[in-house]
Amino acid sequence: MINSYAGLDDAAVATAAARAGAELVHEMYGQRLTRIDKVAGDFATDADIEAEKAILGILRAARPDDAVLGEESGHQGAAGAVRQWLVDPLCGTLNYAVGNMLVAVNVALRDGAAAVADPFSGEVFCTDGETAWVRHEGADARLAPTSATQLVDVNLDPPFPSAPGFQAVELLAHPWFMEHYRPRVVSTTLALAWVAAGRRAAYVTDGGDLSGSVHFAAGIALCRAAGCVVTGVDGAPVGQKGRGLVVAADAETHGLLMSVIRSRSENRT
Known part of the structure; x- marks a missing residue:
C-alpha cells in the first residue's frame, strides 16, 4: 500500500491530522x-x-519514528525520540457535550509545525513554525493579528495556581480593563x-508551564508564528x-494588559 502521507512536510502532516480529527x-x-x-470533574x-x-x-x-503525547492515550513511541507530537483531539469537550460548537482539534510538533482545526467552520489554522495561515475551502490566507476588535478572551476554568496573587477573573472587575476592552469566554484553543x-x-x-501542554501548544505556535506577543x-x-499565558496581537495591547495584571497582583501583596 502506498503511504500517501510519507512525503508531506510537518505543516502538511499537522494539517491533515487535525482535519481528520475534526471530521470525526x-x-x-x-x-x-x-x-x-477522568479526574476532578474532567471527562472525555x-x-x-x-x-x-x-x-x-x-x-x-507520516512520522513513524516520532513520539506522540495524546490527551486520551498518553505517551506513545520511543522514550528517546527526538521529536514529539502533542495532540488534543477535542479541546472544549464540555462545550461539545452540551451541544455547543465552540471546540477545536489541536495537533502540534513540539517547537515546530502545528494546526488548530475548527470542525464546524471548516477552517484549519496552520503554521510551519515560521509563518501562519488559515486554510478554508482550499484557499490559504496569511494570519494578520490586530487589536482592532478590542475583544479579549479570558479563561475562567480552574485551577488557578497563581491565586491569590492573580486570577484571570479579576480582569473583569478592573475599571480600566472594562473601559478599553470587551471580555469573552470561549474555553477552547x-x-x-x-x-x-x-x-x-x-x-x-x-x-503553570503551558509550553508542552496538549491543550495550548498548537495555539501558542500559531500566535508566535503570526507575530503576536506571547508571555x-x-x-x-x-x-x-x-x-499561564498573556497573548496579545501587538506590543501595546500586551503592555496594557500586563499593567493591569501587575496592579492587581501588587494590591494583593
Whole structure:
C-alpha cells in the first residue's frame, strides 16, 4: 500500500491530522455519547477517543519514528525520540457535550509545525513554525493579528495556581480593563487562533508551564508564528519558569494588559 502521507512536510502532516480529527468530531456531533470520567470533574467522550485515533493513524503513517503525547492515550513511541507530537483531539469537550460548537482539534510538533482545526467552520489554522495561515475551502490566507476588535478572551476554568496573587477573573472587575476592552469566554484553543487571525485582541489564562501542554501548544505556535506577543502572566517567557499565558496581537495591547495584571497582583501583596 502506498503511504500517501510519507512525503508531506510537518505543516502538511499537522494539517491533515487535525482535519481528520475534526471530521470525526463534526460527524459525531449531536449523537448520544458515552462519557468517560477522568479526574476532578474532567471527562472525555467517544468523540474525543475516535478523533484521537484518526489523528494518531496519520501521525504513525507520516512520522513513524516520532513520539506522540495524546490527551486520551498518553505517551506513545520511543522514550528517546527526538521529536514529539502533542495532540488534543477535542479541546472544549464540555462545550461539545452540551451541544455547543465552540471546540477545536489541536495537533502540534513540539517547537515546530502545528494546526488548530475548527470542525464546524471548516477552517484549519496552520503554521510551519515560521509563518501562519488559515486554510478554508482550499484557499490559504496569511494570519494578520490586530487589536482592532478590542475583544479579549479570558479563561475562567480552574485551577488557578497563581491565586491569590492573580486570577484571570479579576480582569473583569478592573475599571480600566472594562473601559478599553470587551471580555469573552470561549474555553477552547480557538481563542488563541482568533488572536493570531485578528478576531481577538488578546487572550489571558492562568496556569503553570503551558509550553508542552496538549491543550495550548498548537495555539501558542500559531500566535508566535503570526507575530503576536506571547508571555506568561508574570511577563516571563512561556516555559518552566513562566506561569499561564498573556497573548496579545501587538506590543501595546500586551503592555496594557500586563499593567493591569501587575496592579492587581501588587494590591494583593
